[in-house]
Amino acid sequence: MYIKKVRLNRLFNKSGNCFDVAVDHGFFNEYSFLQGIEDINEAVKTIATASPDAIQLTIGQAVALQDIPGKDKPSLVLRTDVANCYGKKKPDFLYSVLIEDAVEQALVLDASCVVVNLLQLPGEPELHKQCVDNINKLKPVCDRYGMPLMIEPLVMQANEVGGGYMVDGNIEKIIPLVRQSVELGADIIKADPCDDPTEYHKVVRVSRVPILVRGGGKASEKKIFTRTFELMRQGVKGIVYGRNIIQHPKPKEITKAFMAIVHQGASVQKAMEILG
Numbered sequence: 001m002y003i004k005k006v007r008l009n010r011l012f013n014k015s016g017n018c019f020d021v022a023v024d025h026g027f028f029n030e031y032s033f034l035q036g037i038e039d040i041n042e043a044v045k046t047i048a049t050a051s052p053d054a055i056q057l058t059i060g061q062a063v064a065l066q067d068i069p070g071k072d073k074p075s076l077v078l079r080t081d082v083a084n085c086y087g088k089k090k091p092d093f094l095y096s097v098l099i100e101d102a103v104e105q106a107l108v109l110d111a112s113c114v115v116v117n118l119l120q121l122p123g124e125p126e127l128h129k130q131c132v133d134n135i136n137k138l139k140p141v142c143d144r145y146g147m148p149l150m151i152e153p154l155v156m157q158a159n160e161v162g163g164g165y166m167v168d169g170n171i172e173k174i175i176p177l178v179r180q181s182v183e184l185g186a187d188i189i190k191a192d193p194c195d196d197p198t199e200y201h202k203v204v205r206v207s208r209v210p211i212l213v214r215g216g217g218k219a220s221e222k223k224i225f226t227r228t229f230e231l232m233r234q235g236v237k238g239i240v241y242g243r244n245i246i247q248h249p250k251p252k253e254i255t256k257a258f259m260a261i262v263h264q265g266a267s268v269q270k271a272m273e274i275l276g
Contacts, residue, residue, distance in 0.1 A: 002146070004143075004146040004147065004148055004187065006146075007148050008113075010112040011053055011075050011077070011113055011148070011188075012053065013262075013263050017053075017232075017237050017263055018210070018238035018262075019054075019239055019255075019262045019263070020053060020056055020190075020238065021047050021056065021074075021241060021242065021246070022056040022240050023047065023055055023056060023057055023061065023242065023246060024057055024058045024061065025243070026040070027058045027079055027082050028084065029084060030086045033086070033243075035243075035247050036243070037246050041064045044057070044064040044065050046251050046252055047074075047245065047246070047252070047255060048068055048074055050253075050259070051074065051259070052259060053238070054076070054077045054112065054113070055074045055075075055076065056077040056078075057076060057077070057078065058079045059078065059079075059099060062078060062109040062111070063109075066110060075111075075112035075113070076109060076110060076111040076113075077113045077114070077115055077150065078106045078113070079114075079115055080106070080114045080115065081098050081099070081116050081117050081131075083095065083096040083097075083119065083127075085121060088160075089160070090121075090158075090160070094121070094126070094127045095130065096119060096127060096134060097134075098116070098134040098138065102114060102138060102141075103141040103144075104141075104145075106147055107147070113147070113148040113187075113188065114142065114148070114149060114150065115150040115152055115190060116131070116134055116150070116152065117131050117134075117154060118132070118135065118154065118180065118184070119156065120154065120156065121159075122158045132184070135149075135184045136184070142187075148188060149186055149187050149188070150188040150189070151184060151188075152189075152190040152191075152214070153181045153189065153190075154167075154192060154214075155167070155168040155170065155177055166217055168192070169192070169193070170195070171202060174191060174192050174194055175203055175206055178191050178203055178211070179206045179207070182207050182208060182209060186209055187209055188209055188212060189207055189209060189210070190212050190214055191203060191213055192213070192214060193215075193231065197231050198234070199234075200213075210236075210238070211236045212236065212237060212239055213236050213238075214240045214242075215240070215242060215243065218243045218247060221272065221275060224241075225272065228258060228262070228271075229267065229268055229271075238262050239262060250275065250276070253274065253276055254275055256274050257271040258271070260274055
């Protein structure tokens with residue numbers, strides 16, 4: 001278990017918090033997800049220069065980070081499952097497939113953590129079961145090799161309502177799914193935000209492991225800064241944002257602004273000043 005602690009130390013800053021930039025959207029075969037990451041090498045290089053704690057990538061993208069010379073670069077969080085539930089129209093057959101030998105591939109790529117979904121879509125219990133099966137396969141191998149396991153419990157709106165990948169926001173749905181992730185053996189949780197961020201301490205309370213909150217859909221700068229500031233006050237240990245970074249006209253500057261909130265407790269006003 002000691003080596004797992006070493007890897008966790010690579011993810012969490014001296015502040016005890018973590019800012020992870022998700023750039024794994026190309027895994028999901030959805031055209032709208034590719035905006036800002038068409039040139040993956042350039043996108044990763046730009047984000048890496050802003051020095052977030054971690055970048056979340058896939059097996060085919062990880063080299064874009066690990067090829068960057070020098071030791072001062074973000075840690076790798078490796079995405080281990082492929083799903084097809086993110087489009088505006090729900091497909092006839094939903095799946096969430098775990099990549100083969102996921103932990104071994106993570107070790108080869110020098111990852112500090114692996115991440116896997118726990119999806120909850122309206123009326124789709126079979127998809128949820130596939131995710132539970134994926135987690136149950138990963139967990140003992142992660143423990144064997146000392147690889148931290150990040151579980152991503154996602155309570156999503158129906159595709160025809162939210163257009164895919166949209167947060168439900170109901171805290172009474174988020175809490176039990178977060179708790180199930182903990183019970184399944186998560187070392188870190190990447191969870192949904194709720195409709196009222198001032199209630200998020202209720203989510204933190206049911207987890208014995210660090211919670212990082214995802215961004216979900218794209219939001220305005222002031223709105224996402226305000227939400228991030230409040231979430232940190234509620235006791236979360238960081239954030240995992242993707243499109244709010246990679247689809248922003250100033251990805252480097254907005255990364256630095258989020259880092260200031262997460263690690264220094266910077267105000268919304270200060271974050272806006274850093275963004276310029």
